[in-house]
Amino acid sequence: MALYAAAAAVLAGVENRQGSLKGLVYASNFQNVKQLYALVCETQRYSAVLDAVIASAGLLRAEKKLRPHLAKVLVFELLLGKGFRGGGGRWKPLLARHQARLKAELARLKVHRGVSRNEDLLEVGSKLGPASQVPRFVRVNTLKTCPDDVVDYFKRQGFSYQGRASSLEELRALKGKHFALDLLLPELLVFPAQTDLHEHPLYQAGHLILQDKASCLPAMLLAPPPGSHVIDACAAPGNKTSHLAAILKNQGKIFAFDLDAKRLASMATLLARAGVSCCELAEEDFLAVSPSDTRYAQVQYILLDPSCSGSGMLSRQLEEPAAEPPSKERLCALSAFQLRVLRHALSFPALQRLVYSTCSLCQEENEDVVRDALQQSLRPFRLVPILPSWPHRGLDTFPGAEHCLRASPETTLTGGFFVAVIERAEVLSSASLAEVPTPAPVPSPVPKRKRRRKAVASEGT
Ligand SMILES: C[S@@+](CC[C@H](N)C(=O)[O-])C[C@H]1O[C@@H](n2cnc3c(N)ncnc32)[C@H](O)[C@@H]1O
Secondary structure, eight states, X not given: OOHHHHHHHHHHHHXXXXXXXXXXXXXXXXXXXXXXXXXXXXXXHTHHHHHHHHHHHTHHHHXXXXXXXXXXXXXXXXXXXXXXXXXXXXXXXXXXXXXXXXXXXXHHHHHHHTOOSTGGGHHHHHHHXXXXXXXXXXXXXXXXXXXXXXXXXXXXXXXXXXXEXXXXXXXXXXXXXEEEXXXXXTTEEEEOTTOOOXXXXXXXXXXXXXXXXXXXHHHHHHOOOTTOEEEESSOTTOHHHHHHHHXXXXXXXXXXXXXXXXXXXXXXXXXXXXXXXXXXXXXXXGGGSOTTOGGGTTEEEEEEOOOOOOTTOHHHHHHOTTOXXXXXXXXXXXXXXXXXXXXXXXXXXXXXEEEEXXXXXXXXXXXXXXXXXXXXXXXXXEEXXXXXXXXXXXXXXXXXXXXXXXXXXXXXXXXXXXXXXEEESSOOOHHHHTTSOOOOOOOXXXXXXXXXXXXXXXXOO
């Protein structure tokens, strides 16, 4: 066996806990034991750095036949080792195609970390720790398939199913080709961190949605029954919309709005691939959507996931572990927008339940926005106590804030996230609904845009 293939096999064995490094090196029958041992040791030492560089350079997506462990060994040799030993064989030209990008990503990592030597990056490995340990969550799209069938498919592909996890520790310990069912969400499969399924046929066919667990909470907690009318106010690129459609079983209606034409275009592709047929997409400023428009008279559910600083995003934590928090001015502008859009959503006359979420860690965009919107609403709304066993709660900044959920790599093994579920305080009869005072109009500085509607049709598998 050639050196790199042997090193990749040993590395995979170590990571899958099939044996000790020494034992696996000897069992490999590779002649130069010392050389193989040193290569695997070094590659393993830089493992987190290599994962980050390989992911941000998109190497595995570009080179579909390159297996992750072999990629790690080769990229170690290229960037951090002493060059390809024994010439590098057929791998050298393949890596040469990506050399510039890989080098640039390594340099970027060093700049972000403020270091100049490769060895100093080892500290980055431990800094990347929590974010790089977040597993790959995969939501089964129940519009097209069911968890049992997907589990069988992966088993036939040589994956080993561990059943439903009972703790976060079990998820953290997943390695190699092991996968499990999430402890909370019945349609969420969990694979080891860095599992890349973008090229998987089930993903390509819309049977799987690659979506972090925290980002599955909003639609799950909104839980509109089939047949409901729902607004997804800031919808693109549409992962949560497709989740809502699955919960609705494509029965009812989702009015999905977004301002960004490009993001809407990719959303239309995503929804078509996912078999969503109950969604009407509109390129429109949600603040300009009139709550008194008769089209929305039956909207009882709103999902509001507005633009935010993204300070909890996993990709950001992985690529820029030393990034500065958002500036005061930016937070001020974002939270003013978020408050305006939340107040606007709360003014829809038939609204019963709303989920507000962000992928921000900042109190200004989360608890403060929810507190102010509830205080300023003319209609009676309250925070709903949700998921009592969820370990990370809203910051204790006002009474009831503990009903909100927070998420992070350290506490929930997910990206950084915030969710609040808001419900109308009393269920109004249609007669009393007519008496509800119209709330103060929410000023919108954004000029009204031309409405463009797109019906999304379902697509066969
Ligand atoms: C955090 S992203 C939404 C992600 C989406 N919910 C998902 O799960 O895929 C916020 C979105 O809000 C859109 N947006 C910002 N301001 C808006 C507005 N006034 N009306 C409608 N959409 C808006 C942005 O274009 C962006 O696509």
